[in-house]
Amino acid sequence: MSTRPRTPAPATPAPGKLPLPELAEMKRRHDRIVMVTAYDAPAARLADQAGVELILVGDTAAMVMLGHESTIPVTLDEMIFLTRAVTRAARHPLVIGDLPFGSYENSDEQAVASAVRLVKEGGAEAVKLEGGTAMARTIEAIAAIDVPVVGHVGLTPQSVHRMGGHRVQGRRSGHGPGERERVLDDARAVQAAGAFAVVLECIPLDLAAEITADLAIPTIGIGAGAHCDGQVLVMHDLLGLSTDWTPRFAKRYAELGREVVRAAGEYVAEVKGGRFPTEAQAFAPRAAKAG
Ligand code: KIV
Numbered sequence: 001m002s003t004r005p006r007t008p009a010p011a012t013p014a015p016g017k018l019p020l021p022e023l024a025e026m027k028r029r030h031d032r033i034v035m036v037t038a039y040d041a042p043a044a045r046l047a048d049q050a051g052v053e054l055i056l057v058g059d060t061a062a063m064v065m066l067g068h069e070s071t072i073p074v075t076l077d078e079m080i081f082l083t084r085a086v087t088r089a090a091r092h093p094l095v096i097g098d099l100p101f102g103s104y105e106n107s108d109e110q111a112v113a114s115a116v117r118l119v120k121e122g123g124a125e126a127v128k129l130e131g132g133t134a135m136a137r138t139i140e141a142i143a144a145i146d147v148p149v150v151g152h153v154g155l156t157p158q159s160v161h162r163m164g165g166h167r168v169q170g171r172r173s174g175h176g177p178g179e180r181e182r183v184l185d186d187a188r189a190v191q192a193a194g195a196f197a198v199v200l201e202c203i204p205l206d207l208a209a210e211i212t213a214d215l216a217i218p219t220i221g222i223g224a225g226a227h228c229d230g231q232v233l234v235m236h237d238l239l240g241l242s243t244d245w246t247p248r249f250a251k252r253y254a255e256l257g258r259e260v261v262r263a264a265g266e267y268v269a270e271v272k273g274g275r276f277p278t279e280a281q282a283f284a285p286r287a288a289k290a291g
Helices: 022-029 041-050 076-089 108-120 133-144 157-163 180-192 205-214 256-272
Strands: 033-037 054-057 094-098 126-128 149-154 197-201 219-222 230-233
Touching: 022 033, 041 054, 041 076, 054 076, 054 230, 076 094, 076 108, 108 126, 108 133, 133 149, 133 180, 149 180, 180 197, 180 205, 197 205, 205 219
Parallel strands: 033 054, 033 230, 054 094, 094 126, 126 149, 149 197, 197 219, 219 230
Antiparallel strands: none
16 A cells, blocks of 8 residues: 555645745746735734745844844844744745845855754745855855745945944045945845845946846845836834834834834733633633532
């Protein structure tokens, strides 16, 4: 008797998954690509239901989930843990796992090993890493083992100390770090190395338009204006989950932070006032046995 399961094995990619080559077609058709970050299963499920094409398990998790001041402290093990939760729930969007600072810069071998872990243990379908010309060989090495790679140029938060803060890049003309022609060269280098898309973060909108027209691969903008092939926002920013600060380039589509404080405050008041739980949330005593 066969020991094979009677139901067919799930297909790879799963049915309904956005096929990666479709992204290049979307660019050709001027069909805008929507990416959002997610760091856990409920957020991934909701993003999927909302119709996003790409989910990024970004290293912004360091700040919005883990309470750090920058993206630098998050570890590869932590990113794998979060990516695994997201990939369990995301049926249709492609899931991109972010390679955290320190997990890919030492050598091609280190980068390939980290990318393999995000794919194999985290279930990611692609990986993202920061850096342009300087990271071209690294991108090539990861792409060479058929792990799809997204590049990230412009403001690269893992380089926050070199940049002297989270500052707009590419405003001044020149080929030096953070200068306009350098950002363009970085985007070109990322494409030449085999990335299938590139995130453009915090650069002037005319530079983003120039890069988008120049590259064959899709550009996904954040703080880069409307001329990119797609947009990405951090989930916590778009939901208004913080009660204080939002980056200038983000838009709050809801005020969930305020709503959470209101709801939790009501819970506190009801417990303190003896109004929760009521009989509706309690269990009646066990009926005594007859006889
Ligand atoms: O880590 C992240 O969330 C990102 C996006 C801001 C693009 O890199």
